[in-house]
Amino acid sequence: MNAGAFISLSRAMFLGYIRDRIALIFTILIPVLFLVLLGSIYRGPATPKINVLEVGRVSMLDQARAASPGQLGEVMAVTRSSNLARALADVRKGTDDAAVQQQGTRLIVHYSVADPTKAAIANSVFSSIAQQANLAATGRPPRYQLTATQVEDKSLKAIQYLAPGLLGWAIASGAAFGAAITLVGWRKDKLLRRLRLAPVSTATVVTARIGMSVAIAIVQMFAFIAIAITPYFGLKLTASWWMAIPVVIAGTLAFMSIGLLVGAVSRTQQAATSIANLIILPMAFLGGAFIPAGLRTGLDPAGLLPDAAAVSGDRRAERAGPRPRPGLSAPGDRHPARLQRGNDRHRDPVVPVGRNLTACFAFLPLA
Amino acid sequence: MKAVTWDVSARQDSVLRPRRGGPATIAVRDLRKSYGDLRAVDGVTFEVGQGEFFGILGPNGAGKTTTLEIIEGLRQPDGGEVSVLDMAPWPRNPALLPRIGVQLQASSFFENLSAREQLRTFAALYGVPAGRADSMLELVGMSDSAATRTEKLSGGQAQRLSIACALVHGPEVLFLDEPTGALDPQARRNLWDLLRAISAAGHTVVLTTHHMDEAETLCERVAIMDHGKILKIGPPAALVRELDEPVRISIESGQLSLDQARALVPDADGMVVADDGSSLTIATREPATVLAALAGQRALAGLRAQGGTLEDVFLHLTGREYRE
Numbered sequence: 001m002n003a004g005a006f007i008s009l010s011r012a013m014f015l016g017y018i019r020d021r022i023a024l025i026f027t028i029l030i031p032v033l034f035l036v037l038l039g040s041i042y043r044g045p046a047t048p049k050i051n052v053l054e055v056g057r058v059s060m061l062d063q064a065r066a067a068s069p070g071q072l073g074e075v076m077a078v079t080r081s082s083n084l085a086r087a088l089a090d091v092r093k094g095t096d097d098a099a100v101q102q103q104g105t106r107l108i109v110h111y112s113v114a115d116p117t118k119a120a121i122a123n124s125v126f127s128s129i130a131q132q133a134n135l136a137a138t139g140r141p142p143r144y145q146l147t148a149t150q151v152e153d154k155s156l157k158a159i160q161y162l163a164p165g166l167l168g169w170a171i172a173s174g175a176a177f178g179a180a181i182t183l184v185g186w187r188k189d190k191l192l193r194r195l196r197l198a199p200v201s202t203a204t205v206v207t208a209r210i211g212m213s214v215a216i217a218i219v220q221m222f223a224f225i226a227i228a229i230t231p232y233f234g235l236k237l238t239a240s241w242w243m244a245i246p247v248v249i250a251g252t253l254a255f256m257s258i259g260l261l262v263g264a265v266s267r268t269q270q271a272a273t274s275i276a277n278l279i280i281l282p283m284a285f286l287g288g289a290f291i292p293a294g295l296r297t298g299l300d301p302a303g304l305l306p307d308a309a310a311v312s313g314d315r316r317a318e319r320a321g322p323r324p325r326p327g328l329s330a331p332g333d334r335h336p337a338r339l340q341r342g343n344d345r346h347r348d349p350v351v352p353v354g355r356n357l358t359a360c361f362a363f364l365p366l367a
Numbered sequence: 368m369k370a371v372t373w374d375v376s377a378r379q380d381s382v383l384r385p386r387r388g389g390p391a392t393i394a395v396r397d398l399r400k401s402y403g404d405l406r407a408v409d410g411v412t413f414e415v416g417q418g419e420f421f422g423i424l425g426p427n428g429a430g431k432t433t434t435l436e437i438i439e440g441l442r443q444p445d446g447g448e449v450s451v452l453d454m455a456p457w458p459r460n461p462a463l464l465p466r467i468g469v470q471l472q473a474s475s476f477f478e479n480l481s482a483r484e485q486l487r488t489f490a491a492l493y494g495v496p497a498g499r500a501d502s503m504l505e506l507v508g509m510s511d512s513a514a515t516r517t518e519k520l521s522g523g524q525a526q527r528l529s530i531a532c533a534l535v536h537g538p539e540v541l542f543l544d545e546p547t548g549a550l551d552p553q554a555r556r557n558l559w560d561l562l563r564a565i566s567a568a569g570h571t572v573v574l575t576t577h578h579m580d581e582a583e584t585l586c587e588r589v590a591i592m593d594h595g596k597i598l599k600i601g602p603p604a605a606l607v608r609e610l611d612e613p614v615r616i617s618i619e620s621g622q623l624s625l626d627q628a629r630a631l632v633p634d635a636d637g638m639v640v641a642d643d644g645s646s647l648t649i650a651t652r653e654p655a656t657v658l659a660a661l662a663g664q665r666a667l668a669g670l671r672a673q674g675g676t677l678e679d680v681f682l683h684l685t686g687r688e689y690r691e
Contacts, residue, residue, distance in 0.1 A: 008491030012477045012484065019479035019516075185478065193441055194475040194532075198492040199464040 005200045009208035017178075017212065027178070027216060028223055031170030035224060038166070039159050039233045050076045050097040050118045050125075053087040058102040063136070064129045075125055098122035107133075159235045163228040164244075168251065169289035170224070171217045173280050175252045176259035178213055180272040183263030210256065217252040218245065255280070390453070392417045392540055392571045393438060398447035400433055400595075407433040408444070409595035415573060415588075420566045422586030423575045424677075426685055430595040431575040432472065432544055438573070439469050439542055452539060465493055468538035468570075472545055474525045476517040482528050483513040486535055493536035500535055507531040507561060523554030527561065534565065541565065543574040547581060559585060579678040589677070591684055598684045603677045610683055612675025613637070614654040617646040618661065619669035631660040 017023055054061060065072055079096070081087045087099040091110055097118040099110040109126045111119045135142055186192045195205055221244065228235035258279060266272035391414040400408040408430045415421040423431045436442045438449055440456030440463065449456055454463045476485050483504060490500035504513055507527040512520060520528060526546055533541060546562070547555040555578075562585055566572050576582055582589045583603045590600040599606055620642055623631075628640045628647060638657075639650040646669070651657050654672060661667055 002492075002494070004494055005492045008488050012480055012488040015480055015484065016478040190471045190475040191477065193471060194469070195492070196441065196459065197439065197464060197467075197469045198489070199461050200492050 002200055002204055005198075006204050006208055009200070009205060010211055013182075013208060013212045014215070017216065023178070027170065027174035028220060031166055031220065032223055032227060035163060035166050035227060035233075038162050039228065042159075042162065049074075050121050051095075052076045052078050052122065053081040053090060053096050053099040054078050055081050055084050055087045055099055055101040058100055058107070060102060060107050060129055060133045061100065064132060067132070067136075072125075075121065098126075100126060159228050159233045163224055163233075163235050165289045167221060167224045167248075168287070169284045170220050171248060171251050172255045172284065172289075173276075174216055174220060175213050175255035176262065176276050176280050177273065178216065179209070179256045179259030180263035180266065180276050181269050182209065183260060184266050184269050184272045187263075188268075210253070213256050214249050214252050217248050221245070221248050390417070391415060392419070392452060393421075393573065394448075394450045395434075395438065396448045398434065398437060398449065399445045400430075400437060400442065401445055406595045408437065411447070411592070411595070411597055413590050413597060413600055415571060418566075418569055418571055420562075420572045420585055420587045421574070422582040422589040423573070423592055424577070424579070424582045424589045424681065425575075425592035426577060429592045431592055434592070435542055435544055435573065435575055439467065440464075465536055466539050468533035468536065468541045470526075470529050470533040470541070470543045470546060472548070474517070474529045476525075476528075476532075479516060479518070481514050481516055482509055482520065482524075485517055485528060486531055489532040490535045495536050503531045503535050504528075521554070522550050523557060526550065526554075526558060530558075530561065530565075534570075538570070540571045540573065543572065545575055545577070547576070547578065555581070579676060579681055583677040591681060593685045599680070603680075606680045607675045607677060610675050610680050611652070612679050613639075613650040613652050614672055614674050615648055615650050616654060616657055616661070616670070616672045617648040618666055618671075620645055620647050622666035622668060623647060623664065627664075631664070632656050 061078070081090075081099070084099070084101060087096070088110055090096045091099050091112050094112065094114055097111065097115065101108050101110075107126060107130050109122055111122045113119055183192075186195075225235070225237070225241075227233065229237065259276060262272055262275045262279065266275055393413075393415040395414070396412050398408050398411040399406070411430070411434055413421075423434060425431050433442065437444045438451060438456060440451075440459055443457050451463060452466055454460055456463055477488060480488065483501065486500040486504055487497045490497060490503075501513075504510055507530060509524060509527055509531070512524055515524075517525065517528065530541075530543070530546065533543075543562070547558055550558065559581070562572065562574070566585075574582075574585065586603060588600065588602050589606070590597045591606075592598065601609075625640055625642055625647075628642075628649060629638070631649075632638060632651070632653065637652060641648050649657055658672070661670070
């Protein structure tokens with residue numbers, strides 16, 4: 001390999017890329033805008049608060065509030081109402097999530113199934129209030145106690161999986177489109193032929209192009225981290241966050257190879273763009289780059305798709321041992337890095353990272 | 368556009384003394400290449416001497432570009448032999464590549480680079496320092512456009528840059544595929560000066576074109592190709608002489624009647640006289656006699672005399688019918 005030729009080719013490609021505003025917009029700016037947009041939308045807590053209408057006086061509710069002030073306020077906002085019919089109408093409309101009234105010792109909760117999550121919260125909260133009232137009525141201290149702790153620590157916010165998911169998508173499309181469009185363009189302009197006539201090896205040209213794609217991916221990664229880490233979004237990194245770099249590189253290589261394949265079969269850049277979209281977009285969805293994979297039913301090919309691996313920091317691998325773990329991790333805990341989302345809990349809890357990396361490379365021989 | 372600084376006058380001598388003898392720089396023997404039923408190159412044989420300016424002439428689809436691409440080593444021939452500088456261009460021969468320079472039909476540049484960056488990149492591929500790339504830019508008269516992105520160059524400038532990219536490593540043989548294809552007349556003539564200077568500097572140049580005037584002005588020898596075969600090969604002037612076309616002498620109308628014109632040389636063999644209202648034209652194989660007679664009649668206003676051209680040879684060989 002000729003070092004001078006390699007440096008010069010890399011430089012030419014790099015300059016060509018950063019001077020191409022459209023490419024910059026699509027590989028860096030748009031994914032970052034998505035991150036800012038979605039990060040802002042989902043900035044709030046994961047559990048929704050419910051709005052409850054207190055119809056008349058509900059002494060059980062007052063007792064519960066007195067017993068543990070604050071705690072109840074975390075799950076519900078209570079508004080007083082004097083008219084049951086109007087309160088029920090509000091619950092039906094969805095303005096409020098539940099209406100509660102007390103008839104002697106009976107606590108009556110009216111809820112709507114329109115929002116099953118909030119209905120379940122209302123039911124369980126009021127059921128627990130009733131149980132506590134029963135317990136208090138016995139005049140004896142409770143024998144059994146329940147302490148509930150969440151396995152995720154408090155830092156688990158939407159940004160922890162939004163950032164890696166969008167980053168995975170950005171890297172995947174950047175690498176695939178970049179490779180496909182460059183290949184078609186170079187063939188059309190006869191630059192490939194011109195390079196073939198120069199005394200440089202194919203390896204030099206390909207390596208320069210790979211280096212370029214990897215560099216773009218790393219820049220994308222740091223742009224994402226820089227934005228997500230701001231206090232406004234609040235992404236937290238663990239000590240081994242840098243292990244995301246090899247994952248990013250592996251993902252770039254996998255998608256570059258798809259891009260090269262697309263570029264090899266496409267005659268025009270428009271065709272290359274369409275075909276690459278046709279491949280990357282479904283992969284991004286199925287791999288869980290946008291939608292948590294757990295929301296999909298009966299269809300779980302994520303582990304087979306390089307996309308899932310590219311967006312995956314694989315927290316399962318993390319449980320397996322004390323090795324440095326790939327991924328952007330939540331701070332100092334056993335439950336970090338939601339680079340892949342949702343479907344973890346439906347699947348085999350320990351999958352070595354090697355398998356996902358293998359999936360990354362599964363496409364390489366095709367190209 | 369800036370003038371070329373190479374010494375063009377040196378070229379005049381080389382035209383007078385065609386380079387002959389010595390080993391052939393390019394030797395092609397019975398070259399064949401088919402695409403399906405189409406015989407793109409069908410038994411082509413020729414040699415190009417060291418330092419020669421050689422043209423391959425032919426209508427579109429004659430097989431010029433395919434022939435050139437086989438010689439450059441971009442395509443594998445189905446049959447026949449090619450040697451360039453005593454080496455085989457196919458399979459890709461890294462020892463040969465630095466010794467040839469190729470300008471492809473399209474301007475093959477990297478995206479979004481300036482003219483200087485473009486040339487420096489190609490220079491680096493050949494291990495040539497940036498300084499030489501910059502002086503090459505000056506040689507092709509593009510110092511003023513060094514910072515211009517190649518996408519914004521004019522057609523003539525892009526071709527000059529493209530030629531500079533092909534020359535930057537100082538190749539012994541330069542291949543040019545229709546270098547003046549889409550240029551306006553000024554840019555073409557400007558590029559001709561550059562090509563003459565390159566040839567005068569000692570490079571062997573092989574050029575394809577379908578412009579007869581270009582081949583006639585630039586090339587020491589031309590091969591006229593059609594349907595994958597070479598129909599004729601030789602110096603343009605010799606080919607024209609061989610065709611023995613009559614000389615066409617024209618003067619302004621109104622000085623002589625058609626009968627007076629026919630009476631100029633009474634026993635002329637095959638003289639044709641015509642008057643289109645603005646010019647009276649006499650086609651003759653005895654131009655000296657006709658001119659002397661016209662001078663005797665003091666009927667020389669607007670005089671023009673034109674012998675046969677390479678175009679006549681070309682049309683004679685390839686036929687006049689229009690084809691797509």
